[in-house]
Structures are given as C-alpha cells and as structure tokens.
Amino acid sequence: MEQLQILDAKASVLTLLSDFGDRDVYVGVMKGVIAQINPKLTLVDLTHQIPPQNIAAARFCLMNAYAYFPVGTVHLAVVDPGVGSRRRAIAVEFAQGFLVGPDNGIFSGVLSQNPAIAAIELTNFNYWRTPQPSNTFHGRDIFAPVGANLASGVPIQELGQEIDSATLVQLNIGECKETSIGVMGCIQYIDHFGNLVSNIPGSYVQGKTWCVQVRGLTIPGCATYSDVQVGEAIALVGSHGWVEIAINSGNAHSRLQINLQDSLEVISKVNAT
Template identity: 45%
Template structure:
C-alpha cells in the first residue's frame, strides 16, 4: 500500500498541477557558473521550463535572509510553481534534502529553516526526504554542490509532473526545521526600568513575556511592546524587521534599538535618488519627505514589515546593525 504522505488527511482528489515555472534563489552570486549549471541540468530534463531568477545575491550562508526573500514573493506566482532555494551551509552533512507540497506551490531545497516564513503563510501538506537517486543528476552527488546534483533535477522533475511521493521517503511536515525568533513576541511593560527607576525615565523598560503569570489581564495598547529581530538588510541599507504591519499600534509609535528610539513616519518614497517602493503606514502623520537628510526613521515597508531607514543614506551603515539584532516596536506613550 502506498504511503499516505498528506498530513492529517486523505490524499486530495485534485493534486496541484504544475505550471512549468521554476524559481531559483541562491547565495551563489553571478560571478561563477554555479547558477548556469543548475539551469542547464533542469533544461536538459525539461527544455520547456520557465526559469525565473528571484535572486542569487543572498549573503553567503545567511539562511535568515533567504527565508525573508522567499516570503516576499508569495502571491506573485501562479499555483503550481516550483520554488528552488539553495542557501546551504550544511551541505555534505546529515541535514535532509527535501521537497514540500503546499496548497499553492512546491518547495525544493535543504531542510535548514529557509522555508520557515513561506510555510507559515502557506502550510505544508506533505513533505519528502529526497532519497530516490533515480531523480538525481547522478547517484553519487557532489558533497559540495547538491544544488546541481540533487535539488535542480528534482525541481525539474516536479515541474514536469513527477509525483512528490516518487521523489523519496515521506516525512512528517511537523519535523521540518524552523528558524527561531522569527515570530514576534508581545510583552507588557512593567512599571520599572531595568535600573529600577520609573519606566518613563529610561528607554530600556523591563519586560515580561505575555504568558507570564505576572502579566496583567487587561492592558491598553500603550502598555504593550512587540519584540522581534532584524531579519534582512536590503541593498539600500534598510533594516527590515520580523515585526509585521498588522501589529503596529494605532497610536504614534517608534522602534527601539538598544538605547536608541526611532520615531515612525507615514510614507517613504525614494532612497539615495533611486525609487525604493512606496511604504505606507496609516498610524502617523509625518511624511518622510519632510525629514532631514541623514535622519533615522521607522516605517511600514512595501513588503508589510516594520523597517528602519534613513533619509538619503544607509541605516545599516549608521547603526552597524547585523541580521538577528533584537528590536522593539512600542507606542511613544509606552516608553
């Protein structure tokens, strides 16, 4: 009897139909031929594939950045697209090579958390470990280039109509690796700062997790703080956090980065003379165009996350922040 690889349900009557589209996201860059080799393998198997480069400029081995970039393309491709992602610092180790089916797409790549954000929005229905070497480029793949020898041919076969179950051993989607600290946490503000002074006397306010027994039963919006991390730094030096627009308070708000408080603005249109998307927040009345050049601002970006930017410059260069840096969103009255 065939293994039922669909989680908590019988196999659907209608299986996701391939579009023949495969997207590619890697940290390989464009100086070398790694990306070209992967495309050659796929086109050799399925010459009619439509190959779309998402980006190959993920900083080397930065899984968090890859996770963010994959999340930002959801909803732009038709159902049945195969997303191939290779940012794989664990290549050659015991980390699993996987393919995942969701309601909208297939995902192919290493099981290291880079699909965490995508799967949070489009949950996995099924997953397999890629153990069937019949669908690899070679039964003896390179220990350092499995993107070419395993992931690329598997993506091509999926796009060509090979069933997910044929590609390897079924695994429980609940066992897929997820990245820690991506989901922002809400904390109530305690009455004292870390040094024991009144909370409004210090920008660093003592916090208690919302599930703590000491948490108040009912707090106003001004008494809550959202804790997240910097999940990506874009080419303009904008700091893109893991805090979504949906939790931004209606009151005037700010971002706190260690001891620095950065007020929010409403819109943000250009950066360094280059159009950088339209960023909107309905929660404050200040327009970025009125800001002094070099002034740090917080805003809700076009991709739906709280960001820190600087008018006419790079927030990353000014602050020296790296991916993973803790960051908070709070109302100005909640300081």
C-alpha cells in the same frame, strides 16, 4: 540517464534562489541541468545574492516572494552550508506550490504561513542527475533535476520517502512579545539598501502613532521615506509588510550599527477618532 530526457510537459514556473552570486558558473550550470529535462519551463531568478551561508536571509526572501507566483510554482532554494552532510534533501508541497532544497530551516518562513501538505525526503536517485552526487554541489546534482521534474508534472510522492512535516528544521529568528507599552521584536533581515527589517508585522502599527526604540535611539514611525529630512532615521512599514528602520537616502545598517537579531521595541498608542 532517463531523468535527463526532455519531457513533453507543461511550461510551468520554477524559481531559483541561492547564495551562488553571478561571478561563477554555478547558477548557469543548474539552469543547464533544468533545460536538459524540460526547456519549456519558465525560470525566474528570485536572487542569487544571498550572503554566503545566510539561511536566515534566504528564509526571509523566499517568504516574501512566493505569494506573487502562480499556484503550482516550484521554488528551488539552495543556501546549503551543510551540503554533503547528513542533513536531508527535501521537497515540500504547500497550498501555493512546492519547495525544493535542503532541510535546514530555509523553508520555515513559507511554512509558517502555509503549512505543509506533504513532505518528501529526496531518496529516489532516478530523479537526480546522478546516483553519486557531488558532496559540494547538490544544487546541480539533486535539487535542480528534482525541481525540473516536479515542475514538469512528476508527482511529489515519486521523488522519495514521505516524512513527517513536523520534523522539518525550523529556523529560530525570535518571536514578537507584547509589552506594557508596545511590542518587542528583532531585526530579521538587512536589505541591499541597508534597511533594517524587523519581525514585527506592520498590522501592529496600523491606525496608531508610533515610534521605535533601539540602542538608546527613538526613531519616529512615519508613512514614507520623505517624511523626514535626507540623512535622518525613520521607521515605517516596508512593501513586505514588516516594520523596518531606514535612513532617508542613506544606509541604516552602516550608520546605526544595528545588526541581525538585535532587539528593538515598537511603542505605540491608538489614534483618537
């Protein structure tokens, strides 16, 4: 088909994020489809170890990765429990580049920091692998070829019908709320090490003495993991910029039995100068 012809195009960056894992061929097949369109593209695997169907985890990972890529990068994200249903397939342009994937809230973290410039429903099947895509693998049949074409210079407006960005699905992970002694938040992500990442920005505790209260525990706020003894709980600001709870050389998730969406409170006071 025409959209699978190799394009004489720039060697742009295309990132891939999914819950496909590395046991099956799904990721490799998507890369094959992309290479059929433009083998010059630079492909970067953000991760394919998102827990199955965990849109919130995908949202967090993409939100904390996009800023490290060149302007114009296309980010292809496929965590899609609604594949084959009436959920929309979309491409979004924002200041740093483009997003391609399902309209299920996976992009709401990025777009909370960078509003959409344009949003397109992917209705032009000339840029799909086939006009009759599988009901279970839109990553192969729609998102991979669209992402490859977009990264190769096809204008986003050619990919389908423009839609109002205000109608894009938002994933509600809870909001921070100030209290009389600090700020309330929740756990928005649990990483590979079992660190419990909250939705409270690290800027809130800068220049303050602080601690976290969660499930009857009071956990001191420190600068590095080594500020407490091995096996002890600690709260700190992670490299992603959010307040997190960790265990020095341990797994906070399994040890503390704190889960996604569980609430916590940061209590702080301004340091004397």
